[in-house]
Amino acid sequence: MKHFFNRRENIVTEALDGLLLTSGKGRLARLDTYPDIKVVMRADWDKSKVAVISGGGAGHEPSHAGFVGRGMLTAAVSGEIFASPSVEAVLSAIRAVAGPKGALLVVKNYTGDRLNFGLAAEKARTEGFDVEMVIVADDIAIPAINQPRGVAGTLFVHKIAGYHAEAGDDLKTVASRAAAAASDIVSLGMSLSTCSVPGQAHEDRLGAEEGELGLGIHGEPGAERIALQPVANMVATMAERLEQKLMPGESYALLINNLGAVPPLEMGVIASAALSSSISRAVKWIIGPAPMMTALNMNGFSLSLLRLDPSREAALTATVDPHAWVPAIERHEISVVAAPDAARATGNTAAASDYAPSRRLIRAVCERLISLEGDLNRLDARVGDGDTGSTMATGARSVLARLDRLPLSEPAATMAAVGDILSTSMGGSSGVLLSIFFTAAAKALKEKPDVAAALLAGLDRMTFYGGAAVGDRTMVDALAPALHALASSGISQAAKAAEDGAEATKMMKKARAGRASYVGERDLLGVPDPGAVAVAGVFRVAADIA
Template identity: 70%
Template sequence: MKHFFNRRENIVTEALDGLLLTGRPGRLARLDSYPAIKVILRADWDRSRVAVLSGGGAGHEPSHAGFVGKGMLTAAVSGEIFASPSVDAVLTAIRAVTGPQGCLLIVKNYTGDRLNFGLAAEMARAEGLKVEMVIVADDIALPDFAQPRGVAGTLFVHKIAGFFAERGDSLEDVAAAAAAAAHEIISLGVALSTCSIPGQLQEARLGAEEGELGLGIHGEPGVERIAVQTSGKIVEIMTERLVAVLPGTGDYALLINNLGAVPPLEMSLIAHDVLKSSLASRVKLIVGPSPMMTALNMNGFSLSLIRLDAEREAALVAAVEPHAWVPPVTRHEIVVLPAPAPLIGKATGPASQNPLTQKVVTGICAHLISLETELNRLDARAGDGDTGSTVAAGARGILEEIGSLPLADTAETLAAIGGNLATSMGGSSGVLLSIFFTAAAKAMARTGSLPGALLAGLDRMTFYGGAKPGDRTMVDALDPALRSLACGGISEAARAARAGATVTSAMTKARAGRSSYVGKRDLEGVADPGAVAVAETFEFVADLLSGKATRGETSFVAD
């Protein structure tokens, strides 16, 4: 596994300084005891209230320093990655923040943390400081284990203790509230791969089709291996075990914690599965999904629950300064609003008839369908061989709706064609032509000039698509054709379109579309299929209006 770091010995101190450098000025500070003693504390702390101190090994970011701030932790003391801070470090932190009101230590139930924080607490008491300690043991993965691990549920205790301390409660009351909260938290995690420590080889403990249920936040083995399966199945396993140890009544707050490497997309999907599970009815407040107590880059997540009462709920929803704390939301249903009806892009008026318009539209569509094989053949030389099929799909879509088009109104006909192509044609060509016809419809309704409206459509299509004449696209035929139509007539437009399409066969570099990835050898001598389709369309219309339509479409355009 690859990592970003300079020297392994400096990872933690440099990361903590990065946190300080990117935080709001004047909010956080560190003691000058770096690098041996790493303590992050509130820069504004005046020791007038109970201090709340936590910490442990690094690698769980944003825990613990990320939760230092008004309303949560007063200070955090950090060890190296997954290593408890020393007794001296903890004692230094206690001395730095403890005033007459005392200090509460919140410790996860790991041997190193218990011993080092515990000895530091005793030494601080010997110095005359008021210190209490609460141990969090929320992991239910190992039910027969005498000392359950402290994991992400510890964050609930940080938040609750921080609330009561900020309110001005006594050390005894803050410690009692924290201890009671810790007693009523349960957590369970799962991972598809363990974590990787920078500068060390990663342990390949899990097979390609294995996950692990209940592993610790330092990569410790879990209670059992499970098969890699759907998120819903994994969540079902976890929620069944959590529900089994919940009391029969009461509301809970739920923390959905990313252990480090699960993408946000997957975390939202996991949240969906959890909130549709058997656990959901017990949940009142939701925190996350978010990385809050991670295990470096572990590809997993954990669920933590705490029973609510009025004071705990008030504590959890109270605003705090640290941005790493995600404000809880009340469980709610998804709000679904009706989608607005399209304003343009489909016919806005009733079906109407115009024999000439119907003749032109049906004739063009039938002619383009007949060119499907030839256009695919051209596209196969420089693309993925589907231009003919894409164009034919759009043409068929329009023919299917020909009886419902408002053919007596040119602007509405253009709008209806634009709306149809957006769904029937597909690909970037379908979107570009939908933009073309939709913009042309708007201009037609405003000016009443079809040549001008089509030029307006071209302008919008090239603006969004980015192609221009010379880029070897349909624009090479469409641009000169529409400009000739505006100042001449359909015959001149047809000749200009064909000339533009022919020129593309000499272009050996495409600057837009899929063929822009194709080399010179594959483009030379091959006309752009989109430009050819445009030329064929204009030539067909010119022949039709002059009475020369003999291309196989007479059954569609017969009087």
């Protein structure tokens, strides 16, 4: 896999510098110990309150440095990618930010982090600092394991500890609130691919139809492989396991975390599934979906739940400076607003009526377009994506299906109604263009009862929005000359002009609009534009029944 970086040895320090350079002036700073010791801290810190320090290996961005700021972390200590920071790095952070009220270390339950942060805490105590440590072990992926991993639920602890520290509470209170919260968090992850470390060879251990359930945040294998399924089914499996750990009747906060590479569109689907699953009944507050504790570019997500009480709700909903923290949203149902009546909004409220000539013309035109479906598709397959015939036929069938509801005795209203039908049923750019054509023609005809002039007004609007002109190898090459001939010489000459225009497209070497614009000269030469052929067919049948 490809990555954006300069040298693997510098990627973490350069990424942290990018964070510092793009944060507000005066918000963040770093110790002058780069590159061996990488500590990001609050620039405005005055040591008057309990300091909250966290950290770990890089690769989890925006964690941990992205959560440094008022109301959350005081400092973050970063190691290299997926590697715990050194004892000296953690000790440097404690020395830099711990004041008379001491410091709390928030540590995920990985051996390297526990040992390095733990030894740093012991050394800091010998230097006279008051230091406490809270270990987060929120992962439930592996039943009965003695040392569950700390994963995205750690962010709940950052928020709660930061809230109480910012409020001026003492170290004992901050630590006890953080530890209590850590014991009430459960998390579970799911991924469809392994992550890729910059500068290292990558091999995805998962097959095309496989996913992993119960994975950590360092690229390690999940607890089990599962078959690829609709996301609702996968989330339901996760919800079932998480629900077993919840306390009946209690309310929870849900953190929906992107592990790095899931597109926002899919994260929205995941959020919808989670909030429709069995755990949704217990959810009161929602954080995310957002990338908050990632695993580089892992194509996965995790769900974390924290049991609530009034103090925790106050902590989770308090505003903070770090932009990486996504504000908590109270659970609510989707608000649905009735759509305005389209007919009233457009003024197309004319009642159905009959007029035999109009009925005969519309039926004949629609039937001709339906009969041309196969021929037009074959032409379009040579110069486009092969669906012009189907698109035209779909529009024609929709108009025929509504023929008895059209105000046929009122030409302007009929054109407006046809425009509405095509805009909703025909699809593609052709449907929109023809809807514009009929809608604009209807407006012009309502203002002045001249059908030919009204159709030319529709053409003007269609070409304005569509951008095509005669010579661009589109339906306009047949439609424009036909409408001008209709205005000056009648329907027979209009039909001939349309046929001549369609024939002329055979010799046009370059299309300047539509999908045919991507096709080379060799493939276009000798093939008429299918849209122009459709227009010629419409005018010919109109002339035949006139």
